[in-house]
Amino acid sequence: MxxxxxxxxxxxxxxxxxxxxxxxxxxxxxxxxxxxxxxxxxxxxxxxxISPDSYDNNIQTSCVVVNDSPLGKGERHIYVARKGQQPIAVVMETTAPDGYSGAIQLLVAADFNGKVLGSRVTAHHETPGLGDKIETRLSDWITHFAGKTIQGNDDPSWAVKKDGGQFDQFTGATITPRAVVNAVKRAGLFAKTLPAQVDNLPVCGAQP
CATH class of the missing domain: 1.10.287 (Helix Hairpins)
Structure with a gap:
């Protein structure tokens, strides 16, 4: 045995x-x-x-890190678009922490003058049939930020229509679009502060 x-x-x-x-x-x-x-x-x-024709560097390798910023708590990656070595715009990882069913993860591109170039939701847990219209496979709502400029933190147009702004809310769901509008606005405003600091930010993956 x-x-x-x-x-x-x-x-x-x-x-x-x-x-x-x-x-x-x-x-x-x-x-x-x-x-x-x-x-x-x-x-x-x-x-x-962001249009690939607008920059001439490898944006995926031109990555810097910010921590505990308006983009959200913890580490966030920022990808710098350059034209002839000159920074012209950024693609930012950001979070809307106040979605109806939790945090909504986004990618927002903006220049340094408050103009949003584009935005996409990368992860969320919003209610199917209501809040999930932030996905491009279900609606073009998220694409309506492109080309719009944020005049300042008190810009009243950067809100859903229910709050007096320019962006549609969803039928039966206002919390989700409101959270996304606010997150994109915060990211666009943060982009305006980056030219003075972007070349001094730590590179992604660098040891502290």
């Missing part, structure tokens, strides 16, 4: 080692492909919020 148990134990150990080794091999073989696909998907998303 003891020999049988030992034999089974050795067999299980060998099987576990083989499975672990196989998993490691698969991960090694697919790692580069997965990373390439992630980069390609990010580029497609960037192209939706």
């Amino acid at each position: 003891l020999k049988t148990m030992q034999k089974h134990g050795v067999t299980l150990a060998l099987f576990a080692a083989l499975a672990t080794g196989l998993t490691a091999v698969v991960n090694a073989l697919t790692k580069d492909t997965i990373e390439q696909q992630a980069v390609a998907q990010q580029k497609l998303l960037f192209d939706q919020v």
